[in-house]
Amino acid sequence: MLNEVEAAYIAGIIDGEGTITLTRLHKNEYRRPVITIASTDIELLTYLQSIIQGTITSKKNYSPKLHKDSYTLTIKSKVTVFYILEKIIxxxxxxxKKCRAGYLLKxxxxxxxxxGKYNDALRKAKLExxxxxxxx
Incomplete structure (x- = not known):
C-alpha cells in the first residue's frame, strides 16, 4: 500500500527517469503495460523495489572509464502496474506520462x-x- 508521500515520490521519479509503455514480453503476443525506471543509483531502485516490487536488471557497461554502471527496475505485473498508476496519476x-497513464487506466x-482469443473486430480494437x- 502506497501512502501519498510515496506515491508523489514515485511519480516524480517516473516523471524524471521512468517510462510508462506497452511492450511485448513474448514474440507472438499483444503488448501489455509496463513501468520501467532507469538509474545509476542501485540503492534508489532497491528502495523502490521494496515498496512497488518489480525486477532490477543491470545494463552492460561498454565504457566503465566513461560511464557509471546503470540499472533498470521493471514492473510487468498488470495488477501492480495498474495499482501504481492509480496511485501516482x-x-x-x-x-x-500523465496522458499515457490515464489512457491505460481508462x-x-x-x-x-x-x-487472449480475439475475433477480427476485437483484434482491430486492440491494435487501434x-x-x-x-x-x-
Missing amino acids: PYLRVPM NYNQVTLRN FEEGFFKL
Whole structure:
C-alpha cells in the first residue's frame, strides 16, 4: 500500500527517469503495460523495489572509464502496474506520462481479453488502442 508521500515520490521519479509503455514480453503476443525506471543509483531502485516490487536488471557497461554502471527496475505485473498508476496519476507532471497513464487506466481492460482469443473486430480494437497509445 502506497501512502501519498510515496506515491508523489514515485511519480516524480517516473516523471524524471521512468517510462510508462506497452511492450511485448513474448514474440507472438499483444503488448501489455509496463513501468520501467532507469538509474545509476542501485540503492534508489532497491528502495523502490521494496515498496512497488518489480525486477532490477543491470545494463552492460561498454565504457566503465566513461560511464557509471546503470540499472533498470521493471514492473510487468498488470495488477501492480495498474495499482501504481492509480496511485501516482494525480502527482505526475510530465503531460505525456500523465496522458499515457490515464489512457491505460481508462482503455486497456476494455480491449484486452483474459483468454487472449480475439475475433477480427476485437483484434482491430486492440491494435487501434495500441496505435492510439503510441500517438500520445
